[in-house]
Amino acid sequence: xxxxxxxxxxxxxxxxxxxxxxxxxxxxxxxxxxxxxxxxxxxxxxxxxxxxxxxxxxxxxxxxxxxxxxxxxxxxxxxxxxxxxxxxxxxxxxxxxxxxxxxxxxx
Amino acid sequence: xxxxxxxxxxxxxxxxxxxxxxxxxxxxxxxxxxxxxxxxxxxxxxxxxxxxxxxxxxxxxxxxxxxxxxxxxxxxxxxxxxxxxxxxxxxxxxxxxxxxxxxxxxxxxxxxxxxxxxxxxxxxxxx
Numbered sequence: 001x002x003x004x005x006x007x008x009x010x011x012x013x014x015x016x017x018x019x020x021x022x023x024x025x026x027x028x029x030x031x032x033x034x035x036x037x038x039x040x041x042x043x044x045x046x047x048x049x050x051x052x053x054x055x056x057x058x059x060x061x062x063x064x065x066x067x068x069x070x071x072x073x074x075x076x077x078x079x080x081x082x083x084x085x086x087x088x089x090x091x092x093x094x095x096x097x098x099x100x101x102x103x104x105x106x107x
Numbered sequence: 108x109x110x111x112x113x114x115x116x117x118x119x120x121x122x123x124x125x126x127x128x129x130x131x132x133x134x135x136x137x138x139x140x141x142x143x144x145x146x147x148x149x150x151x152x153x154x155x156x157x158x159x160x161x162x163x164x165x166x167x168x169x170x171x172x173x174x175x176x177x178x179x180x181x182x183x184x185x186x187x188x189x190x191x192x193x194x195x196x197x198x199x200x201x202x203x204x205x206x207x208x209x210x211x212x213x214x215x216x217x218x219x220x221x222x223x224x225x226x227x228x229x230x231x232x233x234x
Binding site for chain 1: 225
C-alpha cells in the first residue's frame with residue numbers, strides 16, 4: 001500500500017497569512033493526488049485534483065503543486081472560513097490512501 | 108439538487124450486520140464509479156471500497172475484505188455497503204463518494220478524484 005504523510009499535523013495561522021501544507025507519498029504517484037477540506041461534523045469537500053487542478057467553485061487562493069512523491073497545498077491568503085482539516089489522497093492505486101490530515105487553527 | 112444521502116447506520120453488537128445505503132440524485136448515477144470512505148470520529152479518512160459504474164468491478168481495503176460487500180442498483184440510483192461480522196474497530200462514520208476523472212495525457216490514464224460526498228451515516232459497534 002502507498003503511505004501518504006502530511007506535514008505539519010497541525011498549524012496555527014492568522015487571517016491573511018500564506019500557508020503551505022505538504023504531502024509525501026511512499027512511492028511515486030505521478031500527479032494522482034487530490035486535496036480535500038473537512039470542517040467539523042461535515043463531509044470532506046474536494047479542493048484540488050490531479051495535484052494542481054482547482055475544483056470548480058473553489059476560491060483561487062487555493063493552489064496545488066508537485067508530482068512524483070512530493071506535493072504541496074498552498075492557501076495564499078487565509079480567510080476565516082479556511083480554518084479546517086486538510087487531507088491529501090492518492091488515487092494511483094487501491095487502497096486509495098489518505099494522509100493523516102493537517103488541522104489548520106486560528107492563531 | 109445534486110446530492111448523496113447515506114442511511115442505514117446504527118448501533119449493532121460485535122458480530123452483527125448492517126446494510127448501508129447511499130441514495131443519489133441530481134446526476135446520472137449509472138455513469139459513475141462510487142466509493143465508500145469511513146472516519147472514526149476525531150480521526151482521519153480511510154478508504155473502504157469501490158465499485159465501477161455497472162457493478163462488475165469491486166475493490167476492498169484489506170481490513171474489510173471478506174466481511175463487507177459493495178453493490179449498486181442503477182435502476183434505483185442507490186449504492187450499498189453490506190457490513191457483516193462487525194468489530195469494534197469498524198465504528199465510524201461511513202461516507203459514500205462519487206468518483207470523477209480527468210485524462211492524464213502524459214501517462215495515458217485517468218486520474219480519479221472524489222467530487223461529491225454524502226453527509227455520512229454513523230455505525231457504532233458495541234455490546
